[in-house]
Amino acid sequence: MGLKIIVLAKQVPDTRNVGKDAMKADGTVNRAALAAIFNPEDLNALEQALRLKEKYKGTTVTLLTMGPGRAADIIREGLFRGADDGYLLSDRAFAGSDTLATSYALSCAIKKIKDFDLIIAGRQAIDGDTAQVGPQVAEKLNLPQVTYVEDVIKAEKGKITLKRRLERGVETVEAPLPSVITVNSSAPSCRPRAAKLLMKFKHARTMSERQSQAEDYIDMSADRPYLNIQEWSVNDVETDAQWLGLTGSPTKVKTIENVVFQAKESKVLTASDKEIDELIKELMLNHTIG
Amino acid sequence: MNNIFVICEMDEGKVADVSLELLTKGRSLANTLKCQLEAVVLGHKLTGIEKEIFPYGADVVHIGDDACLAPYTTLPHAAVINGLFKVEKPQIGLLGATTMGRDLGPRVSSALYSGLTADCTSLEIGDHEDKKAKKIYKDLLYQIRPAFGGNIVATIINPDCRPQMATVREGVMKKEIFSANHKGQLKKIDVSQFVKPEHLVVKVLERHMEKSRVNIKNSSIIVSGGYGMGSKENFQVLYELAEVLGAEVGASRAAVDAGYADHDRQVGQTGITVRPKLYIACGISGQIQHTAGMEESAMVIAINNDPMAPINKIADYVITGDVMETIPKLIKFYKKNSK
Incomplete structure (x- = not known):
């Protein structure tokens, strides 16, 4: 029996490869200097969904992302790797959301998608490392959650069996469907793009993207509906404005500081034999080592 | 009412180090705020566990002892904490940033609509002026953490929502005995009042714990x-x-x-x-x-x-x-x- 799976994915700045121009002089983040990527653990989540699709005939994988218009890249990337379709939730009303307001918006979109058996998300996103959105979405939807998942063992007869990675061990748990699960980076990496799917979905666009294309762009989405990426604004989803964006975010950023190290007086050495020899002798003499 | 709560975690029959570290921090925050420090322990076969906690300065220890609370699963723990917090209305709630704390914290913060900051490296008390609303907030919890892959340090506050919640990694705060003879009040939680059959749907089939292979924390x-x-x-x-x-x-x-x-x-x-x-x-x-x-x-x-x-x-x-x-x-x- 096939499953209907929703994968939550986020487009994030690549904070792992921060160059020297990543910070502006005033100490704020220069987002333009950072590449926007598919959040790594969301790819682990997508892979688990694609494996279930292979295992259980008739399974569909739907991506859901919230972000600015360019986050449609995340949907395309997912389609290239084997997802069936995707939704982009995009509106200024969502700007400034903390994890709770994000979870609320996502849960409203999921309620609109309505028909699903399983929600899979990455454990956490590299720009915040909070690991909060998965559990908060689960709570908003009143569904059970299983976090830190490393492997989906099976999903049969309305139940899912999962392997979790804990600090010092592993746990096998069984949860009912539907449930929300979050996947760790210790789970298998996502498969690469498939050439065939890349050809098929290369021209997949949201409505706003289609409207801003160059004149020679030929819109084929009427004949090929799979080329249409669903884009939802706040008006397409049933929400209560008081829980959205900045207003709906209980946490506020009070201050942001650039990192300034208190410079210690340090001894600078070269790696010459003589200097290393002297360093070792000094450390032994003051009983730091030995 | 409006006290500081530390949600303690059990580790192989003992209170986890990270929870004792948070109690030490909680004690000093409680002194600053002139409020009480309360601990919550949920699990099974916890008789006498309060003796491990009182020396770290807790004024009250709430114990929920029931077979449904061990091994840890999200929903029964969240149900008890949500229920307790609705009655006790803590101003601050602290958890270890462990697989348990990072699973439970967001679930609770979502249910209570309170702000949660993950992996704080420092917690302080301070004021905040909202210039737009012309409002001054006294004695907020400053939740300080590196952000953006560690390129900036952010101070996060929750001006309006309570409890102000934060998780902290093991080893970040220092664990110190407050007073070996310190005694507080023991309160038993009636677990059946909060945990319903629908909270018991996730089952731990098997658990395999390894002794930690790496002992970085205690290495000199x-x-x-x-x-x-x-x-x-x-x-x-x-x-x-x-x-x-x-x-x-x-x-x-x-x-x-x-x-x-x-x-x-x-x-x-x-x-x-x-x-x-x-x-x-x-x-x-x-x-x-x-x-x-x-x-x-x-x-x-x-x-x-x-x-x-x-x-x-x-x-x-x-x-x-x-x-x-x-x-x-x-x-x-x-x-x-x-x-």
């Missing part, structure tokens, strides 16, 4: 490698140096992400916080994400081919050179001099 010397080590194979030289020095091997997040070392060796905000006698940072640039977890080391040696690496600023000794050349020399001269 740590040899740590970063992305600059270049490969998993090159990491081998760190194990050799650690072997001769009687040290443990640590790693930066970038090195762990690149697959050079396992996650249980990761030092930093999202790994372990350490305070060794000597910390040797090899090929580590020193993003705050990393330094947050080692800056209290008594002595730091940085080995890096970049003379401008931020790690150099907190190092006592800076060796500017190639790691693969320098580390074998450290081994060689240590062996020579220790004869």
Whole structure:
């Protein structure tokens, strides 16, 4: 029996490869200097969904992302790797959301998608490392959650069996469907793009993207509906404005500081034999080592 | 009412270190705020557990002892905490940033609509002025953490929602006995009042715990490698140096992400916080994400081919050179001099 799976994915700045121009002089983040990527653990989540699709005939994988218009890249990337379709939730009303307001918006979109058996998300996103959105979405939807998942063992007869990675061990748990699960980076990496799917979905666009294309762009989405990426604004989803964006975010950023190290007086050495020899002798003499 | 609550975690029949560390921090915050410190322990067969907690300064210990609360699953724990918090209305709720705390914290914060900040490296009390609303908030919890991959440090506040919740990693706060004879009040939680059959749908079928293979936290010397080590194979030289020095091997997040070392060796905000006698940072640039977890080391040696690496600023000794050349020399001269 096939499953209907929703994968939550986020487009994030690549904070792992921060160059020297990543910070502006005033100490704020220069987002333009950072590449926007598919959040790594969301790819682990997508892979688990694609494996279930292979295992259980008739399974569909739907991506859901919230972000600015360019986050449609995340949907395309997912389609290239084997997802069936995707939704982009995009509106200024969502700007400034903390994890709770994000979870609320996502849960409203999921309620609109309505028909699903399983929600899979990455454990956490590299720009915040909070690991909060998965559990908060689960709570908003009143569904059970299983976090830190490393492997989906099976999903049969309305139940899912999962392997979790804990600090010092592993746990096998069984949860009912539907449930929300979050996947760790210790789970298998996502498969690469498939050439065939890349050809098929290369021209997949949201409505706003289609409207801003160059004149020679030929819109084929009427004949090929799979080329249409669903884009939802706040008006397409049933929400209560008081829980959205900045207003709906209980946490506020009070201050942001650039990192300034208190410079210690340090001894600078070269790696010459003589200097290393002297360093070792000094450390032994003051009983730091030995 | 409006006290500070620490949600304690059980680890092999004892209260986890991270919870005792949070109690120590909670005690000092409670003194600043002139409120009480309360602890919550949920699990099974907890008789006498309060004796482990009172010396850390808790005024009240709430114990929920029921078979449905061990091993940990999300829903029954969340149901008890939500219920308790609705009655007690804490102003602050603290949890360890463990797999349990990071699973339970967001569930509770979502249900109570309260703000939660993950992996704080510092907690302070302070005021806040909202200039737009012309409103002054007194005695908020400043939740301070590196953000954006550790490139900035952010102070987060929850002006209007309670409790103000935060998770903190093990080792970040210091654990200190408040008073060995300190006694508080013991309150038993009626678990059946909160946990309903629908909370018992997730079942732990099997649990396999390993003794931690790596004991970085208690090691007095740590040899740590970063992305600059270049490969998993090159990491081998760190194990050799650690072997001769009687040290443990640590790693930066970038090195762990690149697959050079396992996650249980990761030092930093999202790994372990350490305070060794000597910390040797090899090929580590020193993003705050990393330094947050080692800056209290008594002595730091940085080995890096970049003379401008931020790690150099907190190092006592800076060796500017190639790691693969320098580390074998450290081994060689240590062996020579220790004869």
